[in-house]
Amino acid sequence: MGILSNLFSKKNAKQPIDFAHFKIDMHSHLLPGIDDGAKTLEQSLGMILKFHEMGYQKLIMTPHIMEDYYKNTPEIILEKLNEVREEVKKYGINIELEAAAEYYFDETLIEKVKNKEVLTFGNNHVLFEFSFGQEPQRISTLLFEFKINNYRPILAHYERYPYYHNNPEKIREYRDQGILIQLNLLSLTGHYGPQVEKMAKYLIDNQLVDFVGSDCHRIEHLQILEENANNIYFHKAKELNLLNVHLR
Numbered sequence: 001m002g003i004l005s006n007l008f009s010k011k012n013a014k015q016p017i018d019f020a021h022f023k024i025d026m027h028s029h030l031l032p033g034i035d036d037g038a039k040t041l042e043q044s045l046g047m048i049l050k051f052h053e054m055g056y057q058k059l060i061m062t063p064h065i066m067e068d069y070y071k072n073t074p075e076i077i078l079e080k081l082n083e084v085r086e087e088v089k090k091y092g093i094n095i096e097l098e099a100a101a102e103y104y105f106d107e108t109l110i111e112k113v114k115n116k117e118v119l120t121f122g123n124n125h126v127l128f129e130f131s132f133g134q135e136p137q138r139i140s141t142l143l144f145e146f147k148i149n150n151y152r153p154i155l156a157h158y159e160r161y162p163y164y165h166n167n168p169e170k171i172r173e174y175r176d177q178g179i180l181i182q183l184n185l186l187s188l189t190g191h192y193g194p195q196v197e198k199m200a201k202y203l204i205d206n207q208l209v210d211f212v213g214s215d216c217h218r219i220e221h222l223q224i225l226e227e228n229a230n231n232i233y234f235h236k237a238k239e240l241n242l243l244n245v246h247l248r
């Protein structure tokens with residue numbers, strides 16, 4: 001193996017990443033008791049404290065809104081946000097908290113977009129996800145509605161959809177249509193398996209990522225990130241022109 005290939009096969013960086021570089025986490029399930037993330041206020045606080053220790057300045061928490069499983073509404077989410085903010089204030093944790101949602105693409109999402117009933121963050125950004133099982137129908141209708149209603153859609157964890165693993169060019173089509181791409185940092189650690197890791201690395205190497213997020217559901221997710229702080233792909237991600245750091 002030559003010097004160059006040695007260099008490129010290197011898995012770990014010399015320095016651990018400073019997660020503070022990512023500044024804002026815009027995908028997590030920290031609001032207690034309303035989805036498959038934090039179950040209690042105590043768990044929420046534990047995770048928020050950990051994010052703070054890692055150097056994050058702001059968390060945009062995005063509980064699932066999924067018609068069949070998590071019937072969350074903006075009212076439910078914002079009420080929980082207030083509850084958590086109060087508690088964080090009480091403990092003097094200096095971190096900014098916001099909430100939006102991770103919208104599952106089901107029949108109801110198109111209607112919500114049409115009626116402008118979706119929670120946004122940043123500059124009218126909306127986080128949404130597809131089914132892991134099969135590519136959804138009517139994607140073009142959804143994209144059209146996002147567009148005419150002036151939303152900026154962000155597709156969550158693109159690397160995790162198995163039906164795109166053998167079609168890496170599909171993402172360019174989406175990006176041309178104005179979809180922003182979010183990648184889970186956990187995907188780069190192998191946490192979701194080798195196929196997802198491979199796709200995640202492809203996206204980073206080809207500069208196809210607009211946002212990185214934790215998708216944190218429990219404190220173990222943050223521990224895994226810390227344990228993998230030397231992952232060279234965290235450093236590569238940091239070098240991309242990520243929109244995380246520009247969110248307001």
Ligand SMILES: [Fe+2]
Binds near residue numbers: 027028029102215
């Ligand atoms: Fe998520």
